[in-house]
Amino acid sequence: MAVKSEHIPKATIARLATYIQVLSEFKREGTDVVSSERLAEACSVNSSQIRKDLAYFGEFGVRGVGYYVQELITSIKRSLGIDRAWNCALVGVGNLGRALLRHREFSRKGFIIRGAFDCDPYKIGEVVEGMEIVCSRQLPAKVKELGLEIGVITTPPERAQRAANYLIGAGIKGIINFAPARIAVPKHIHLEYVDFFHYFYAAAFHIRFDDTRD
Amino acid sequence: MAVKSEHIPKATIARLATYIQVLSEFKREGTDVVSSERLAEACSVNSSQIRKDLAYFGEFGVRGVGYYVQELITSIKRSLGIDRAWNCALVGVGNLGRALLRHREFSRKGFIIRGAFDCDPYKIGEVVEGMEIVCSRQLPAKVKELGLEIGVITTPPERAQRAANYLIGAGIKGIINFAPARIAVPKHIHLEYVDFFHYFYAAAFHIRFDDTRD
DNA sequence: AAGAATCTGTTCCAAATTTCACAAATTCCA
């Protein structure tokens, strides 16, 4: 994939995800071509922002016409590296882990949970959504065997570092941490934090202070 | 609460959430005082970033000393408007909705899910985590009765707009949308999108392109 | 076929955000 520029802003990656979502809706509605202006409106961003975001990766539009919806979806997916499947390991099969396991959309979008790991002996052996829960100690073997690349941590926060250590030792390439705990990883491991409370805090802050401004 | 400045960057709000998380860990470990330098390291940010973020809301530190951990947690919480409880409505009690309902941490942090709504007749009447699922049509009555302020949408994406409409009609003040669909809301309603795929896309992108740079 | 209309890609400028650097405040210690 040709990345034209060195560094791509985090915000651009976030917006590209939105573009895919909205473009998919357009496609479902039968829209074949879309202008940056129309896409911008649906995504609540500026149209030149969209054109600039896309320009990091190439030229995907046709002047005087716009963007072909399906083609643009494909191009963005290739740009993000999601034009192929990613094998994931889920560590911690509790409430949230189960919700993720049962969510069909993950595999549909190319993120396939191929291993479910827990350390609770009562859970090991249980089958959730056609997937047998195995002991965390089997991580190294399974990561190699199944080619797992992304680790998803849904353990309690105090166990997140240990789960990360297992994953890293097993040779995982990136980690998505749903537990509300900072964890330390070597520089070559990509780490994403998913903090639900962040969104609740932001909502509370804005509700409280946006319109009680007197 | 005294907000010193007009506009506060979204990124600042996000970081404040991280600061609370890390400070809580420090507190648990028995640390009473912390410098911006040490906090910065734990949060992987620049120390003057922290000082500037805090400066939006007031002066919470002591020169030559640092910040008193408990005091700073309290100050940040007050700054964000989470020094009180927020009553929430959960709309769509499926896999994800149940995970959220069962998650004790929400009420512990002051976000109390007081109403669970669904439109599936098979689910209405069921009790999850001590909460009876009621029909979405009861939203207006319940929002008033229970003083619900934040609506949490965990319906399928094609129902997200309808759920939002119910919530808005019922007089909710803000919405957190876990469904992967853009929704339209009036300007006075605060809206947060939670898109899990965003994190997976970002991970895929960085794993693929950070270290295959040749 | 020529001119009007449309819409992208890109350059240039403005605004916002982050980082640096240091004066001011506080503590510690001799």
Added chain:
DNA sequence: TGGAATTTGTGAAATTTGGAACAGATTCTT
């Protein structure tokens, strides 16, 4: 008590990000 050692809060500099504007490419219209 005074001077060294810390560490905050903040103004100024540097960097990053977003937006306006327009040349260049394409289609539409007559």
